[in-house]
Structures are given as structure tokens and as C-alpha cells.
Amino acid sequence: MLNKTIEQWFKENADSVDSLAREIWEYREEPHHEFNSCKANADYLRARGFEVTTFNARHDDAPDTAIVAKFGSGHPVVGIYGEYDALPGLGQDPIPERSPREGYGHGCGHNLMAAGTTSAVCAAKEAMVKEGLKGTIVYIGCPAEEGGAGKMYMLRDGYFDILDCLLGWHPRTNDLAVQEKLQMTMGHAVIEFHGVASHAAVDPEHGRSALDACELMNVGVNYLREHCTDDVRIHYSYLAAGERPNVVPAYAALDYYFRSRDLESCHELLERIKKVAYGAAMMTETTCDFKVDFLHSGCQPLDSFNTFLYESAKKVPPLVYTDAEKQFGATLSKNVTGKDVDPEDALPYKLAEPFHKFYFASGSTDVGCVTYKIPTARIYGLGVPRCMTMHSWGVVASAGSSVGFKAARYAGSILAQCAYDIFRDPDKVQTFKAELDERLKGKCRDQIFPK
Ligand SMILES: [Zn+2]
Incomplete structure (x- = not known):
């Protein structure tokens, strides 16, 4: 009672x-x-x-x-x-x-x-x-x-x-x-790319696009999904993506959530996502600042x-x-x-x-x-x-x-x-x-x- x-x-x-x-x-x-x-x-x-x-x-x-x-x-x-x-x-x-x-x-x-x-x-x-x-x-x-x-x-x-x-x-x-x-175990990371601004029409060869890096990272992560177990979830949004088309964006940033069944697999997933981010930076000759905000069980x-x-x-x-x-x-x-x-x-x-x-x-x-x-x-x-x-x-x-x-x-x-x-x-x-x-x-x- x-x-x-x-x-x-x-x-x-x-x-x-x-x-x-x-x-x-x-x-x-x-x-x-x-x-x-x-x-x-x-x-x-x-x-x-x-x-x-x-x-x-x-x-x-x-x-x-x-x-x-x-x-x-x-x-x-x-x-x-x-x-x-x-x-x-x-x-x-x-x-x-x-x-x-x-x-x-x-x-x-x-x-x-x-x-x-x-x-x-x-x-x-x-x-x-x-x-x-x-x-x-x-x-x-x-x-x-x-x-x-x-x-x-x-x-x-x-x-x-x-x-x-x-x-x-x-x-x-x-x-x-x-x-x-x-x-699910869940992690949150903010990924910032730093490039070089330039006039997108007059001087594109001197620009290095941070936005391109974001896009290539997202493409890479979407290919990564194919080689993950079924429990894995990854979702992202743009925090910054440049201001105007005629300026090559020197700065762009992504917000990522990633989840999996346990802490061990989620730490592994994080390392794989990092590789994709650094790969995108290498391809675009930008630099990548990968900040993990948290990862909890x-x-x-x-x-x-x-x-x-x-x-x-x-x-x-x-x-x-x-x-x-x-x-x-x-x-x-x-x-x-x-x-x-x-x-x-x-x-x-x-x-x-x-x-x-x-x-x-x-x-x-x-x-x-x-x-x-x-x-x-x-x-x-x-x-x-x-x-x-x-x-x-x-x-x-x-x-x-x-x-x-x-x-x-x-x-x-x-x-x-x-x-x-x-x-x-x-x-x-x-x-x-x-x-x-x-x-x-x-x-x-x-x-x-x-x-
Ligand atoms: Zn609630």
C-alpha cells in the first residue's frame, strides 16, 4: 500500500x-x-x-x-x-x-x-x-x-x-x-576549418575554401556509414558556411552528433570521423580544428x-x-x-x-x-x-x-x-x-x- x-x-x-x-x-x-x-x-x-x-x-x-x-x-x-x-x-x-x-x-x-x-x-x-x-x-x-x-x-x-x-x-x-x-552512447564535436579568403572570380587560385572542406568531410562521412554497424547514427549541421558566394570562405564549421551501442565502439567511431575531417583538410589545403565537446555512455x-x-x-x-x-x-x-x-x-x-x-x-x-x-x-x-x-x-x-x-x-x-x-x-x-x-x-x- x-x-x-x-x-x-x-x-x-x-x-x-x-x-x-x-x-x-x-x-x-x-x-x-x-x-x-x-x-x-x-x-x-x-x-x-x-x-x-x-x-x-x-x-x-x-x-x-x-x-x-x-x-x-x-x-x-x-x-x-x-x-x-x-x-x-x-x-x-x-x-x-x-x-x-x-x-x-x-x-x-x-x-x-x-x-x-x-x-x-x-x-x-x-x-x-x-x-x-x-x-x-x-x-x-x-x-x-x-x-x-x-x-x-x-x-x-x-x-x-x-x-x-x-x-x-x-x-x-x-x-x-x-x-x-x-x-546509445553519444558524442558531440564541433569541427572548424580555416582556409584562405580570396575573390572567388578574380583570384580563385589564391583561395583555400573552408566550406569545401566541410562539404568533403560530410561526403566522406556519408561514405563511412556504409562501413559501420547498424547501431551507428551520425548527424550534422552547418554552424558557419561562408557569407557570400564571391568570397572564398576562410572559415566554416560543422556541428556533429555521433552515436553507437557502447563507449568502446563510440570512441572508435570518433577516431574514424576525425580521419575523414583531417582528410578533407588535406584535400582542400585548409586546417582542421576538431573539438570534442563530450562523449557519454x-x-x-x-x-x-x-x-x-x-x-x-x-x-x-x-x-x-x-x-x-x-x-x-x-x-x-x-x-x-x-x-x-x-x-x-x-x-x-x-x-x-x-x-x-x-x-x-x-x-x-x-x-x-x-x-x-x-x-x-x-x-x-x-x-x-x-x-x-x-x-x-x-x-x-x-x-x-x-x-x-x-x-x-x-x-x-x-x-x-x-x-x-x-x-x-x-x-x-x-x-x-x-x-x-x-x-x-x-x-x-x-x-x-x-x-
Ligand atoms: Zn526528454
Whole structure:
């Protein structure tokens, strides 16, 4: 059964959790610029008795983007992490019809993630106080999950090291499940080429085009794909490509993401991409500056921890949507896909059983690097209609509505219950640690942290 204190906390604080989700949804800030979201999230925890530290994860002069909020003392130290960054071009009103807003939108539902996980630490704290449980509950607020590797800065600087274990939740289109995907190792690099400018018509022989180098590098990488395993993903965009056709570009730059199944293969892939870049520089008589921003692992799930989390999840009463919320889901689904959807089937709401088997899936998340160090268990699903694709306007609409808010509270109750169950059974943490050591035995663990 769901712990009574946790249940009571959610009854009394439903409005404030929804307000926090709504506030962060309204801010919809870009990665590494979540200044208002971070402040709102930190203030919420400060007001509820947490010892809160905020800081800028990249140590630049900008305001704070990251949070570590603690309550209690000693072991076990149970962390729960949240994210609050939004995505470009996805602004949308919180209604089931297309109604765009300028700028960013919560197309991955990170406002729900922040509010849900924050509610979890608050409710767990109340249960700890009520029963005099020993241990520390910690909220880790992380910037820039969307390509900014926010957690890598925080892991590099030791903010996760205090934890014995870590919990998380991410909204998604499926019924709620423990995360059993290994996900992909991912790297990010910026490649700059420097050439010589000249008049493209009058004096072309004196020019050395940095843009040509970029184009040849991309052609080379596209040929490289043929000789990679199926798990490899490489994508790029231009950061600079010259200004005008009549000036041979002395400077051009590319932005590269590259992914594969594990750290070892991703390091190998990086070396092969470097060769192509240097080859392009040689061909064009330009110079190449290849900067690796970061390279982080995929995720390492743990069956022992997942099973424990699933047992906690079963204690929480099911998520129930009202007819109006089901209709919101059906209307939104129809407006996105053009297909009629039965309101009873529009929204995910169930708790799925674990497979007890890990599987490879494309896509990456920066929590991967943390899962290689701290035993981590995550749940994902809910808050978004089943037919939706993530990173789309429909997700923004749903994440700004009670469909999303209710899912956040439900997921929050599960994580609070799981944290509570760990405080009641602190030796379990050793089992999680032992499984992590066993699973990573002999595997490459070299991550490249941002400078
Ligand atoms: Zn996300």
C-alpha cells in the first residue's frame, strides 16, 4: 500500500505541484538558459524545508541553472533527478487544437519531469520525518538534457558522487514502465576549418575554401556509414558556411552528433570521423580544428533496482483520468494524426510489467553517464497521448494540461514510495551497487567530459 504520509502529502499539495509544472511550462527555456525554471524549482524546495544550493552548471557568468537540494543526514543517500529545458520552434497553447506560440515549447515534457520528481522528494521527506527514518533525500535539478549534456558537467564536478542511488521519471507516450533500454552512447564535436579568403572570380587560385572542406568531410562521412554497424547514427549541421558566394570562405564549421551501442565502439567511431575531417583538410589545403565537446555512455539499467522500483510502483493507486481529460487526449490525437481515437484508449495510464531483459534502442540521454557511476532506476511513460511523437506540438499541449500534471503527480508518488522503501530497507543499495559493478566488469567506461 502507498505510504499514508506520502498519500496525504499529494492530496494537500496537488495544486502547488500543478502550479510548478505550469510555471516551468510557461517559462519554456532553452538548454543551459533555464534560469527562471531553476529558480522556481529551487524556491519550491526551499519553502518546503530543503537545504538548497543552486549554481551554473557550465560555470559561466550566466545565472544558475542547476540545483542540489538535500534533506536529512547520513546513508542511504537517495537522489531523484529532474530536468526543465524546452525545445525550439515548438511553442503551443495548452489546448488540443493547433495554436502556436513564438519560441520554445516543452515538447519533451520536462516541465512535468521537474514537477513530478520535485513532488517525490518533498513527499518522501514528509514520510522520513513522520517515521524518523535515517538517510538523506536529494533532488538534483539538471539543465540542458536536450543536447547540452548538463549532467556531464554535474558529474564531472562531483555533484552525483554523494548519492548511493538515483531515481527518475520521464513522461512518454507509453504506459508507465521501468526503463530497460540500454540506449546509445553519444558524442558531440564541433569541427572548424580555416582556409584562405580570396575573390572567388578574380583570384580563385589564391583561395583555400573552408566550406569545401566541410562539404568533403560530410561526403566522406556519408561514405563511412556504409562501413559501420547498424547501431551507428551520425548527424550534422552547418554552424558557419561562408557569407557570400564571391568570397572564398576562410572559415566554416560543422556541428556533429555521433552515436553507437557502447563507449568502446563510440570512441572508435570518433577516431574514424576525425580521419575523414583531417582528410578533407588535406584535400582542400585548409586546417582542421576538431573539438570534442563530450562523449557519454548509454544507460545501464539494473534488474535488481528496476524490480524494487516496480514493487514500489504497484503500491500506488492507479492513475485515473476524468472524461474531460480523456476527451482532451482524443481531440488532441485526432488533431495531430487526423485519425479518430476512442477517448478510452487515447491516453496511457497503466503500469506495465518489466521484461527483466535489457534491449538496445536508439536515442540517447545524458543521464547515461551517471548510470555508469551511480545505481540508477527510472520509470518512463504517461502524460502524453499514445499516438504522439515526442518533440512535437501535441506533447507541448498535453504537458501544459491536467493530463500531464496528473501523470507527474502519479509518477511522483511512485518515486516517493520507492525512496521511502529504500530508507526502510537501506541494505538494498548494496545489491544495486553490486549489480552495477558486475554489469560493467571489463567494459570501457571512458567518458569525455566537457571542458
Ligand atoms: Zn526528454
